[in-house]
Every structure is written in structure tokens, then in C-alpha cells.
Amino acid sequence: MKKLLILGAGTAGTIMANTMSRKAGKDWEITIVDQSEVHYYQPGYLFMPFGVYTEKDVQKPRKKFLPSRATYRQSGIEQICPEDNKVILAGGEELGYDILIVGTGCRIAPEEIDGLTGSDWGKRSHDFYTFEGARKLTAAMKDWQGGRLVINIAEMPIKCPVAPLEFAFLADWYLTQRGLREKTEIVYTTPLSGAFTKPVASAILNHLLEEKGIIVEQDFAIGSVDNEGHKIVSWDEREVPYDLLVSVPTNMGDRLIERSNMGDELNFIPTNRDTLQAKAKENIFVIGDATDLPTSKAGSVAHFEAEVLTENILSYMKGEEMEERFDGHANCFIESGFGKGFLLDFNYEQEPVPGHFPFPHVGPFGLLSQTRLNHLGKLAFKYVYWHMLLKGYPIPFVDHRMSYLGKKIPNKAKASA
Ligand SMILES: Cc1cc2nc3c(=O)[nH]c(=O)nc-3n(C[C@H](O)[C@H](O)[C@H](O)COP(=O)(O)OP(=O)(O)OC[C@H]3O[C@@H](n4cnc5c(N)ncnc54)[C@H](O)[C@@H]3O)c2cc1C
Numbered sequence: 001m002k003k004l005l006i007l008g009a010g011t012a013g014t015i016m017a018n019t020m021s022r023k024a025g026k027d028w029e030i031t032i033v034d035q036s037e038v039h040y041y042q043p044g045y046l047f048m049p050f051g052v053y054t055e056k057d058v059q060k061p062r063k064k065f066l067p068s069r070a071t072y073r074q075s076g077i078e079q080i081c082p083e084d085n086k087v088i089l090a091g092g093e094e095l096g097y098d099i100l101i102v103g104t105g106c107r108i109a110p111e112e113i114d115g116l117t118g119s120d121w122g123k124r125s126h127d128f129y130t131f132e133g134a135r136k137l138t139a140a141m142k143d144w145q146g147g148r149l150v151i152n153i154a155e156m157p158i159k160c161p162v163a164p165l166e167f168a169f170l171a172d173w174y175l176t177q178r179g180l181r182e183k184t185e186i187v188y189t190t191p192l193s194g195a196f197t198k199p200v201a202s203a204i205l206n207h208l209l210e211e212k213g214i215i216v217e218q219d220f221a222i223g224s225v226d227n228e229g230h231k232i233v234s235w236d237e238r239e240v241p242y243d244l245l246v247s248v249p250t251n252m253g254d255r256l257i258e259r260s261n262m263g264d265e266l267n268f269i270p271t272n273r274d275t276l277q278a279k280a281k282e283n284i285f286v287i288g289d290a291t292d293l294p295t296s297k298a299g300s301v302a303h304f305e306a307e308v309l310t311e312n313i314l315s316y317m318k319g320e321e322m323e324e325r326f327d328g329h330a331n332c333f334i335e336s337g338f339g340k341g342f343l344l345d346f347n348y349e350q351e352p353v354p355g356h357f358p359f360p361h362v363g364p365f366g367l368l369s370q371t372r373l374n375h376l377g378k379l380a381f382k383y384v385y386w387h388m389l390l391k392g393y394p395i396p397f398v399d400h401r402m403s404y405l406g407k408k409i410p411n412k413a414k415a416s417a
Pocket of ligand 1: 256
């Protein structure tokens with residue numbers, strides 16, 4: 001038997017285990033490894049602090065989503081040894097492979113920011129990128145009686161780059177409902193020169209921040225957190241005081257990647273942007289947040305990548321040319337509060353522009369316009385995630401290749417990274 005080994009049973013690894021179990025020849029044995037028995041629906045962390053989702057909504061037993069054909073090993077992963085085609089588990093056991101898929105995602109690294117894990121951490125400063133962080137922030141938002149609520153993005157790239165913006169919009173909505181908005185200053189501090197990485201979307205979202213009275217501190221590169229003075233300080237010595245700090249710390253690939261000497265300075269794995277093959281070794285493939293690809297780190301992206309990767313690995317198994325190409329397609333709903341939302345659709349080459357999705361001129365979703373349907377689409381993503389996306393089923397009418405139909409493209413607006 002030949003061996004296909006998948007590292008990480010999050011969004012990307014689970015999809016790959018399902019698609020490969022359906023499609024790989026019977027001469028392939030499939031094993032998938034993850035350290036935790038719970039599968040978390042990370043997009044749901046955004047909604048927990050506002051009481052929209054509960055803890056129960058965002059977690060389910062991991063095994064429920066894995067195919068019976070694949071052997072599931074619950075274990076930490078210590079190291080990948082590309083030269084020996086083997087992986088060492090936390091307990092020292094070694095697993096050999098013919099083909100390896102790395103889907104170990106990325107983690108927040110609050111320790112990278114001087115003072116962030118100081119005395120305020122978990123009390124006045126929180127994250128919502130982990131289950132524990134979202135839980136603590138939920139309690140803090142419940143207790144909130146007004147003051148200065150500061151949202152900070154430490155540096156890019158981060159997973160779901162629109163999530164901090166959504167947090168600001170939802171905080172505006174939630175505090176308005178509770179009669180606390182007038183007693184709260186919401187401050188959005190970002191290292192970018194605007195609301196988002198892509199210029200056309202950024203202009204529209206900047207305008208919305210202004211409309212909602214959210215103060216924006218742009219080009220703010222955080223240097224440290226002063227826990228005694230309760231303020232964040234940028235490298236150019238600007239100070240932003242907070243009563244509650246909602247931090248999106250540096251995002252990095254897992255430490256396993258560093259231990260395996262396979263990553264860049266943020267532990268993301270250099271990956272061929274078309275075939276999703278690791279640049280270092282031809283029998284290693286990378287998917288999801290673990291890659292260094294210049295597109296969003298998002299569940300929707302992992303799903304589009306999986307369609308490409310499945311076909312490419314099947315070709316590789318047969319010794320054939322890998323013909324599928326990933327175009328960087330990302331599709332992200334942005335919750336904007338008060339029951340409305342936006343939708344972005346873009347790829348490596350094309351930045352988000354207005355239009356309709358998935359059907360040209362019809363929609364029903366509006367691209368870069370604020371609609372109720374987009375909000376409902378965002379909420380429906382939870383159902384799609386648990387019931388279709390993890391199984392690796394195609395999402396109806398949505399191809400892994402981005403469609404240019406229905407998009408209003410001014411002078412072919414090109415994507416910035
Ligand atoms: C707040 C928030 C909001 C988001 N909103 C959206 C959204 O609206 N839409 C969207 O599409 N995406 C969204 N995302 C992003 C989405 O959740 C991720 O992009 C997606 O989960 C990436 O999948 P992945 O498989 O690459 O990584 P993960 O799903 O994170 O899986 C990685 C897995 O690897 C395992 N692992 C890592 N290292 C080791 C090790 N050393 N040993 C053993 N196991 C290991 C982990 O336990 C984990 O299960 C959001 C994310 C967050 C945090």
C-alpha cells in the first residue's frame with residue numbers, strides 16, 4: 001500500500017481527507033493527524049461576543065467529519081522530515097508517507113508583541129481568533145458599560161482579514177442595541193493605510209467606518225502594550241489608550257513548520273501558487289492558512305484550493321502532469337451590522353469590485369454593496385460549512401475559478417497582494 005498522510009484536520013485537512021477518500025485508488029492508505037478532538041467553526045468566533053452564536057454553535061467532535069476510509073490519529077505533530085519522507089509525532093512515533101499534505105493552518109502569536117501578554121491579557125485585552133479568547137471577550141462585552149474600545153491589527157497577513165472590521169461594525173450595532181454606543185468610542189487601529197488590503201473595497205469600507213463614527217488610526221504599527229497605562233504604543237510613538245483592547249495579534253504558521261525548517265519568517269510554507277506543491281519538495285503539498293500564497297487565509301479559499309489540489313494529487317499519484325491551476329479565488333462575506341453585509345469576490349489578479357454574484361446581473365448577492373441578503377449569506381455559511389464544505393462537496397454555482405461575469409471592472413482593476 002502507498003501512503004497519503006494529511007497533517008491537520010481543520011477546514012483544509014478535513015476537506016482533503018474526504019475528497020481523497022472518495023477519489024484515490026484503493027492502493028492508497030489515507031491517514032490524517034490532528035492534536036485536538038474538537039473541530040472549531042472559527043468564523044463563529046466573531047459572533048460569540050455579540051451573543052449571536054453560543055459556544056455550542058462553534059464546536060463539534062472532529063471525528064464526525066472525517067471519512068471512515070481515513071485513519072484518524074489524535075496526536076501533536078513534532079516534525080516533518082522531507083528528506084526521509086517521514087513525520088515524527090509528539091510521542092516520538094514515526095509515520096512514513098509517499099505523499100504529504102500539510103494543512104496545519106496558522107495560529108495567533110501574542111508573544112510577538114512586547115507587553116501584549118502582560119497583566120491586561122485576558123482581563124482588559126482579548127483576542128477573538130481563538131475559542132478561549134472569544135469566550136473571555138464574550139464576558140467582557142457583556143459587562144461593558146462604556147469607555148474606549150480599541151481594535152488593533154498587529155500586522156498582516158492575518159486569517160480572514162475582514163474579521164477585525166466586522167468586529168468594529170458589529171460592536172457599533174451591539175452597543176447601539178444596548179444603549180451604550182454614545183458612551184463608547186470605538187477606535188480601529190490598523191497597520192494598513194486604509195480599511196482593507198484591496199483599494200476599491202478599502203475606499204467603500206473606509207466610508208462606512210466614517211459613517212458609523214468609528215475612529216480610524218491607520219498606518220499604526222504596534223510596538224508595545226503598556227499594561228499599567230492601558231495603552232498601545234506604535235513604533236513611531238503614537239499612543240492609543242484603551243478601556244478594552246480587542247487584539248488581532250501576529251498570525252504565524254504552526255511551530256512545527258519552524259521545527260521542520262520549512263517556513264518563511266512567519267512560518268508560512270513557500271508554496272507554488274498554481275499547483276499548491278511545496279517549493280521545497282515535489283511530494284509535499286500545502287493547503288489553507290499554512291501556505292504563503294498572496295490571497296486571503298479563509299475557509300472559502302481552502303475549499304477552492306481543495307478542488308484544485310485533489311485533481312493535482314490524483315494526477316501526481318498516476319505519474320501524470322498536474323494540470324489544474326489555483327487562481328487565488330477568495331469569496332468573503334463582510335458582516336456590517338444592523339442585519340446587513342457585503343460580499344467580496346477576488347483572486348490573485350482581480351481585486352474586489354462591485355457587481356452581482358453568483359449570477360451576472362441577477363445575484364442574488366451584491367458584490368461590494370451592503371444588503372440584507374449578504375448578511376443572510378454570512379449566517380448561512382455556518383450551515384454550508386458543517387454540511388457541505390467540510391465534506392468537500394462543490395458549492396452549487398460557485399466554481400474554484402473566479403468568474404469575471406457580473407463584475408463591474410473599471411480599467412481592469414488589478415489586485416494588490
Ligand atoms: C475570527 C475568525 C473569523 C473567520 N471568518 C471567516 C469567514 O467568514 N469565512 C471564511 O471563509 N473563513 C473565515 N475564517 C478563516 C478560516 O477559519 C480559516 O481560514 C480556515 O479554518 C483555515 O483552514 P486550515 O485547515 O488551513 O486551518 P485550521 O482550520 O486552523 O486547521 C489547522 C489544524 O491543524 C492542527 N494542527 C496545527 N498544528 C498542529 C500540530 N503541531 N500537531 C497537531 N495538529 C496541529 C490544528 O489543531 C487544526 O485543527 C475566520 C477565522 C477566524 C479566526
